[in-house]
Structure formats: C-alpha cells, structure tokens
Amino acid sequence: MAKKDPTDLSVEEKLKALYQLQTTLSGIDEKRALRGELPLEVQDLEDEIAGLTTRVEKIQNEIAEFQSAITMKKGEIATAEASVNRYKQQLDEVKNNREYDTLTKEIEYQTLEIELCNKKIREAQVRIDERNQDLQQAHSLIIERREDLESKRGELEEIMQETREEEDKLKAKAKEFELKIEPRLLSSFKRIRKNARNGLGIVYVQRDACGGCFNKIPPQRQLDIKMHKKIIVCEYCGRIMVDPELAGVKVDGVTAEEKPKRKRTVRKTTKKTADVETVETPEAEA
Numbered sequence: 001m002a003k004k005d006p007t008d009l010s011v012e013e014k015l016k017a018l019y020q021l022q023t024t025l026s027g028i029d030e031k032r033a034l035r036g037e038l039p040l041e042v043q044d045l046e047d048e049i050a051g052l053t054t055r056v057e058k059i060q061n062e063i064a065e066f067q068s069a070i071t072m073k074k075g076e077i078a079t080a081e082a083s084v085n086r087y088k089q090q091l092d093e094v095k096n097n098r099e100y101d102t103l104t105k106e107i108e109y110q111t112l113e114i115e116l117c118n119k120k121i122r123e124a125q126v127r128i129d130e131r132n133q134d135l136q137q138a139h140s141l142i143i144e145r146r147e148d149l150e151s152k153r154g155e156l157e158e159i160m161q162e163t164r165e166e167e168d169k170l171k172a173k174a175k176e177f178e179l180k181i182e183p184r185l186l187s188s189f190k191r192i193r194k195n196a197r198n199g200l201g202i203v204y205v206q207r208d209a210c211g212g213c214f215n216k217i218p219p220q221r222q223l224d225i226k227m228h229k230k231i232i233v234c235e236y237c238g239r240i241m242v243d244p245e246l247a248g249v250k251v252d253g254v255t256a257e258e259k260p261k262r263k264r265t266v267r268k269t270t271k272k273t274a275d276v277e278t279v280e281t282p283e284a285e286a
Contacts, residue, residue, distance in 0.1 A: 012228040014181065015202070015242045018189055021177040022202045028170045029199050031163040038156045045149040052142045059135045066124040066131070073117040073124075080110040080117070185231070192238055202240040204247040213237035 009017070087107045094100045178186055193201030196212065203211030205225060210217060215236040217225075225232050226243045233240050244250075 009180070009182075010228075011230055012246065014185060015228065015231065015240070016246055017177055017180045018185070018202050018240060019204075019242055019247050021174060021181065021189070022193070022200065024170050024174045024177060025193070026199065028167055028174065031167045031170070034163060035156060035159050038152060038159065042149065042152045042156055045145055045152060049142060049145050049149065052138055052145065056135060056138045056142070059131050059138065063128055063131050063135070066128045070121050070124050073121050077114050077117045080113045084110045084114075189240065192233075192240065196237070196239065200239060202242060203234075204242050204244045204249055206244070210234040210237060210239065210241060212239040217241075 084107050087103045087110070091100065091103050094103065181189070189201045193199055198212070200212050205211065205217060205222060206214075208217060208219075208222065209215060213234060213236050215234070217234075221232065222243075224230070225241050226245075228243075228246065231240060
C-alpha cells in the first residue's frame with residue numbers, strides 16, 4: 001500500500017501525528033535529562049584543555065624566540081670580542097695620536113656592545129625561566145583536567161549506555177512521525193518547540209486553558225479546537241493546541257456537584273413596646 005502524501009492528510013490526522021511526534025520527542029528529552037549537567041561539564045573541560053594546549057604552544061614559541069635571541073646576541077658578542085682583539089693588536093702599530101684615539105674609541109664601543117648583549121642575554125634568560133614555570137603549571141593543569149575529563153566521560157558513557165537503546169528507538173520513531181508531516185508544518189512545529197521553555201510545541205486543552213501557558217481559552221475557540229477544521233495556536237504562547245480526546249487523554253466528565261445554596265436566615269427581632277396608660281386624675285376639689 002502506497003504511503004499517503006503528508007499534504008493530503010486531514011487536519012485531524014496532522015494534529016494527531018504532531019502530538020505523537022511531540023510525545024516521542026518529550027521521551028527523548030527525558031532520557032537526555034538523566035545525563036544532567038554532565039555533557040556541559042565534559043564540553044567545558046574539553047574547551048579548557050584546548051585553551052591550555054594553545055597556551056602551552058604559545059609559551060613554547062616565546063621560549064624558542066628568547067633562545068633564538070640569546071643565540072644571536074652570543075654571536076654578536078663573539079664578533080665584538082674579535083673586533084676588540086683586532087683593534088688591540090693594531091694599537092701596537094699606530095703611527096700617530098689620531099689613529100690611537102680612533103682605535104681606543106672602537107675598543108670602548110665594542111666593549112659597551114658586549115656589555116649590552118650580556119644584559120640582553122640575562123634578561124632573556126630570566127624571561128625563559130618565568131615562561132618555563134608557566135609552562136610547567138600549564139602542563140600540570142592539563143594533566144589534572146584530563147583526569148577530570150576521563151572521570152566525567154566515564155560517568156556520561158555509563159548513563160548513555162543505560163538509555164542509548166531506548167533513545168535510539170525513540171529517535172527512529174520520531175523520524176517515522178516526521179515523514180507523516182508536511183515540511184512546512186514540521187518546520188513551524190520545530191521552531192515553536194525550540195522557543196518553548198519546556199520543549200512543548202503542541203499541547204492539549206486542560207481545564208479550559210492552554211496546556212502550555214495555562215491562560216484561559218474562550219469557549220468559542222475551544223469549540224474550534226474540538227472541530228479539527230484548522231490548526232489553531234495559543235494567542236498567548238504560540239503553541240499548537242489540540243483537544244484532549246485527540247491527544248488520547250482522558251478527562252473526567254464528572255464535574256463537581258454544585259453545593260445547595262444555603263438559605264440565609266433572617267432573624268426577626270420584635271421590639272416589645274409597653275402600653276402606657278394615661279390615667280387622668282380628677283382635679284382636686286377646691
């Protein structure tokens with residue numbers, strides 16, 4: 001039997017396939033959640049080791065440059081010493097004071113050059129010693145971080161080994177569901193799911209509210225969702241919505257019985273009034 005073209009599916013079939021895909025992807029997320037922060041910790045350690053390795057290479061290059069500079073300065077010292085020896089020999093053959101002064105200045109200049117080169121060599125040697133200490137610290141830190149990395153990788157591999165088979169099955173199942181959904185709708189669903197904090201791109205109505213953001217849904221919109229005539233998204237969070245029946249969720253049909261209204265008792269109070277008789281007393285006879 002030929003497979004049905006995803007574009008020929010009804011809205012109800014599309015929504016059902018989307019919800020099944022969401023359920024499968026949520027199962028994969030749960031498996032990945034078991035790994036906790038381990039993948040991030042492993043990645044951080046790998047990045048740190050890569051940074052330390054780059055630092056080691058940089059330090060080694062600097063040491064090589066200092067060593068090259070020392071070699072060059074030693075060559076300059078040898079040249080200057082040879083010149084000093086030659087000028088000293090020429091002093092024995094001078095014919096006038098002018099030649100003597102010139103040779104003396106050259107000897108003095110070459111001697112200063114030798115002192116300057118020796119100073120540069122000492123400075124370079126100090127920098128080499130400092131960089132060697134940095135290099136040793138970096139190597140020690142790399143060894144420490146590699147030990148931590150091996151430990152974290154072992155923990156991660158152990159957890160992945162336990163969930164890999166189930167996760168692979170869920171991934172294969174998700175691929176099957178994706179083939180049943182047209183590309184444009186699938187792309188929209190993935191975009192919604194990526195932006196959702198809990199990874200839910202499609203939710204069902206719960207207690208007259210969106211199952212993602214829990215904002216109330218008007219009755220007319222709930223009726224449209226139950227009709228399955230078009231794909232409806234939550235106006236607050238943008239998630240696709242389906243009714244619980246299509247999602248395969250049983251909703252209790254028994255609603256809480258309304259409690260009988262209590263009659264308000266009005267207590268009547270009677271005010272007792274006393275009849276006061278007015279007794280007319282005859283006037284006293286004169």
